[in-house]
Amino acid sequence: MRKNIFPDETGMRLQNLFESSSRLSQLHICFHDCLNSSGLPSYWCMHSHPACEKYKRTGLSTCVNYDRHKVHKELAAFREGRIQNCPFGLTEAAVPVIVNGIFAGVLFAGPCWRGKGKPPHPDLKVVPDEQWLQDRLCLLQALAEKLSTVLEGRDRLSDGGRRARVLSFLNKNIEKTLSIGELAQDLCLSASRTGHLVKELFGMSFPRLLSSLKMQRAAQMLVSDDMPVGVLAIRLGYSDQNYFxxxxxxxxxxNPSSYRKRHPLQA
Known part of the structure; x- marks a missing residue:
């Protein structure tokens, strides 16, 4: 059975953070969570503004192709984020989120209207000037850093940052066949002590934690990439597709194929 490696309250903490950020920015905030790690309700994981919902009724594939393919691909290498216009002419801020050195998704703030004439939807905020947009981009950058801190466990001082260090090492080496000895070497501990530490921090054994992280990454890859399941399995260190x-x-x-069909891309 699946066990969440993140504390149960993480999703609620992030939801409160998103609600506050939306009020401050006067824009809808959403996070395209590529790693399925935030625990946020769907409202905060897709463009839920009424104007977006209107366009998605007839142009969902356009939104998905733009957000999930073009924007994600470009922002993975552009950490500062940007102000951009979507295919329907609406303006938004977008900033990538990096967790343990890995691209975890994109934060969006918007949409709003900086075009000429009357906004195409009555609920769209009209941009007063360019500085207003830059202020929202700065807020989103700060939110992205806070989100990374929470998801990496760096905000939990009680474990001395060990939880974040373990996750960072495992995520950075997720495509390898790792042993507890390699993690122990990175932590400068014995293999026995490392096994006890993993159990203390995550409530599960090292093999189970590693498997959970690999399956989390597999789920992300299934819904964000159309690579064959066999290739995906090899990428994650499984030479036997049936075992994977x-x-x-x-x-x-x-099974992976059913999961992929049941989780189509959202915008």
């Missing part, structure tokens, strides 16, 4: 499928099915309760 069994592990994934135990973790999520369905």
């Amino acid at each position: 499928t069994r592990v994934f099915s135990r973790h999520y309760g369905e």
Whole structure:
């Protein structure tokens, strides 16, 4: 059975943070969570503004192709984020979120209207000037850093940052076949002590933690990339596709192909 490696209250803390940021910015905030790690309700994980919902009724594929492919690909290499116009002429701020050195998704603030004439939807905020937009971009950059801090566990001082260090090492080496000895070497501890530490921090054994992280990454890859399941399995260190499928099915309760069909891309 799947066990969440993040504390149960993380999603609620992030939801409160998103609500405050939306009030301050006067824009809808959403996070395209590529790693499925935030625990946020769907309202905060897609463009839920009434204007966006209107355009998605007839142009969902356009939104998905733009957000999930073009924007994600470009912002993965552009950490500062940017102000941009969507294919329907609406303006938004977009900033990538990096967790343990890995591209985890994109934060959006918007949409708003800086075009000429009357806004195409009555709920769109009219941009008073360019500085107003830059201020929102700065707010979104700060939110991205805070989101990274929470998801990495760096905000939890009680464990001395060890939780974040373990996750960072495992995520950076997720495509390898790792042993607890390699993690122990990185932590400058014995293998025995490292095993106890992992159990203390995550409530599960090292093999189970590593498997959970690999399955989390597999789920992200299934819904963000159309690569064959066999290739995906090899990328994550599984030479036997059938074994990978069994592990994934135990973790999520369905096989990789079914999971991919049941989780189409959202914008």
